[in-house]
Amino acid sequence: MQQRNDQWLWKRNNERVVLAIQMSNHSWASDTRDLSSQLTLKQMNLATIEQIHESKAGREPALSPGQLAYVINAVAFTCQSPSNFYGLNLIDALKHQLNGSRVPSGAFLNHYEYGLSVLALCNSNAHVQANYVDVLLRGMRSDYTHRFGSDEASMVISAVACLLQRDDRFMQKFDHNLPARIDHLLSHQESNGGFGNVHSTALAIQALSAVVDLKNSIRLILEYSRCSTAVAKAQQWLCGAQEEDGSYGSLYTTAEALPALTSGTYVHNPSHCHVVNEGAEQSNPYINYVWEFFQPSARYIEIRVQAVNGRTGSVLYNETLRDVRKDTPLVDIVQQISESDDMFVYETEETAWGNVITSMYGIAQDGHSYSYWTIKHGPPGSEKPAHVGIDQLKPANGESVVFEYRVITHGQ
Numbered sequence: 189m190q191q192r193n194d195q196w197l198w199k200r201n202n203e204r205v206v207l208a209i210q211m212s213n214h215s216w217a218s219d220t221r222d223l224s225s226q227l228t229l230k231q232m233n234l235a236t237i238e239q240i241h242e243s244k245a246g247r248e249p250a251l252s253p254g255q256l257a258y259v260i261n262a263v264a265f266t267c268q269s270p271s272n273f274y275g276l277n278l279i280d281a282l283k284h285q286l287n288g289s290r291v292p293s294g295a296f297l298n299h300y301e302y303g304l305s306v307l308a309l310c311n312s313n314a315h316v317q318a319n320y321v322d323v324l325l326r327g328m329r330s331d332y333t334h335r336f337g338s339d340e341a342s343m344v345i346s347a348v349a350c351l352l353q354r355d356d357r358f359m360q361k362f363d364h365n366l367p368a369r370i371d372h373l374l375s376h377q378e379s380n381g382g383f384g385n386v387h388s389t390a391l392a393i394q395a396l397s398a399v400v401d402l403k404n405s406i407r408l409i410l411e412y413s414r415c416s417t418a419v420a421k422a423q424q425w426l427c428g429a430q431e432e433d434g435s436y437g438s439l440y441t442t443a444e445a446l447p448a449l450t451s452g453t454y455v456h457n458p459s460h461c462h463v464v465n466e467g468a469e470q471s472n473p474y475i476n477y478v479w480e481f482f483q484p485s486a487r488y489i490e491i492r493v494q495a496v497n498g499r500t501g502s503v504l505y506n507e508t509l510r511d512v513r514k515d516t517p518l519v520d521i522v523q524q525i526s527e528s529d530d531m532f533v534y535e536t537e538e539t540a541w542g543n544v545i546t547s548m549y550g551i552a553q554d555g556h557s558y559s560y561w562t563i564k565h566g567p568p569g570s571e572k573p574a575h576v577g578i579d580q581l582k583p584a585n586g587e588s589v590v591f592e593y594r595v596i597t598h599g600q
Contacts, residue, residue, distance in 0.1 A: 202232045203255075203262040204443050210265040211394075211447035214460035217266040229266055237274055253285040254301040260308035261454065267461035270312045271528075272513065279314045279528065286320060299324070303344040310350035311456035313510050315529045321358070324348065325365055338376035338383050342391035345369050346454040349398035353455055355506075370399065370411055374418055381421035386429050386436045390448035393422045398453040423449060458490075458510060489514050489585035492568060493525065495532075495548055498594035499559065504549045505532060505591075518563075518578040518589065519543055542577020551593050558597060564590045 206229065209216050216225050236259055243250040251259070260270045260278050270278040282305055285296075296302045302323060309316050324344055348366055351358045373392060376383050383389040396415040426448060429436065436442045447453070489512050495505035505525075512521060519536070522545075526532045535547040545561040546553050553560045564571035565581065568588040574581050583589050 202235060203259045204440065206232050207258065207262040207265055208443035208446045210262070211452035211454070212450050214457075218461065232262070233268075233274065237276065240276060252301075253282060253296060253305050256282050256285070257301070257305040257308040261304075261311055261456070264308070264311040265456050269510075270308075271314065271524075279309065279312060282308060283314075283317075283528070286317075298340055300340040300343045303340070303347040307343070307347040307350055307454055310347065310354055311454075313354070313458070313508055315507065315525075316351065317530075321351070338373055338388050339391055341369055341373040341376075342388075342395035343454075345373060345395040346398050349395070349402060349453070350455040352402055353398075366399075367411060370396075370415065374414065377418055377422065381423075381425035382429070383422065386426065386441050387444050389422050389426055389429075390441075390444040393419050393426070393448040393451070394453045396422075397448075397451045398455045400451075401453065401455065419451065423451075458508075489583070491521075491583045491586070492588040493521070493591075494588065495591040496593070497549075497551060498592045505529075512583070514585075515582050518581040518583060521583070521589075522578065536578065539577070541575075543579040544577055545591060548591060548593070553593075558595050559593060560596050562592050562594060562596070564592065 206217075217229055219225060240251065256278065260282060263270045263273055263278065271280070286302075286305055296305075306316060306320050306324060309320070324347060345366070348358075348369070352366075373395065376388075377392070378384070381389075383392045396419050399415045400412055400419065426445060431437065436445045490508060490510045491512055492508050493505065494503065496503055507525075509521070509525075522532075522534060526534065531549065533547075533549060534545055535552070536543045537546045545563070548561055551561075563574040563578065563581070565574055565583055565587050566572050567586065571588055571590050
């Protein structure tokens with residue numbers, strides 16, 4: 189922190205330093221008792237916006253996928269919205285780079301940068317397309333090694349861990365693949381506990397710690413013990429590698445090592461997005477105003493959206509959206525989903541009750557079989573039928589919205 193300049197920033201790598209601090213101290217960006225963190229966050233945001241606009245004007249080179257992924261991760265970890273970052277959709281910009289890309293070629297030189305990009309989407313709760321996951325799966329050679337060694341393996345493992353934490357159904361894809369990746373990464377650990385250098389050791393600690401955090405997965409229970417042991421040895425080596433001033437030489441290397449010392453990982457936990465000292469915030473209108481200004485995400489809500497074929501029991505869509513602006517009509521929400529998910533296709537029809545869904549995922553309502561799309565909303569598990577159209581329905585924070593295709597009999 190002492191290396192910040194009079195603009196409350198560092199000379200470069202601002203998003204990486206902010207990300208490292210937040211990974212190490214989850215309350216840093218949300219602690220309203222100390223506005224220095226909000227000042228740094230605001231300055232990082234302004235610097236990022238300026239860089240993006242300068243690149244669009246041709247005065248600065250465009251952000252690489254890796255740079256953009258670091259920005260998105262920093263934005264997500266500090267509880268802001270990457271898909272509505274002061275009017276900029278960083279998620280769409282990253283997906284534009286990912287779509288149609290092969291590794292190594294084009295924008296992605298290796299799977300480190302690709303894994304970091306998928307991790308950014310996952311941490312932002314954005315839709316991760318199946319082909320992105322397939323590229324991660326193909327990222328290993330037939331002998332289960334990575335072309336660029338432990339760093340590449342560490343970042344891909346972190347991305348996979350995020351996907352599994354978000355939805356354990358991904359385990360079907362990574363059942364044998366992930367343990368093989370862990371084997372490969374652990375093969376790089378030296379007898380002294382390190383993984384070659386400070387940067388590689390820190391990345392390995394973060395990846396293995398992310399696996400340890402997957403304690404809800406029965407299939408990975410055999411991995412926890414050896415990952416925990418490897419992390420402890422690596423952290424001991426990392427502590428011994430510190431210089432007299434407590435740093436690890438360069439700002440970039442120190443930023444990478446900082447969260448590793450606290451077992452911080454690149455996998456974002458949404459529960460960490462809360463305001464510290466809420467009583468003080470409520471009793472001080474100025475603090476409340478400043479927090480609203482510095483934290484754009486305070487104007488956003490979180491909802492769960494599901495699409496279910498009740499006739500077959502299949503779940504077509506099931507995601508938690510954390511970047512929905514307050515008081516947004518459901519018609520706008522489903523449009524935003526369809527723009528980020530090519531599979532989410534729907535049709536509507538104007539009726540006396542407002543706009544209603546007539547088709548979703550290619551399944552159209554059928555009057556002959558009395559099969560229609562219905563909408564329920566409310567607290568998860570206690571949803572009730574909506575009595576207005578999607579243009580009038582405005583989900584509240586924490587609500588669940590369920591689109592269900594089902595048979596409606598007389599009187600229902």
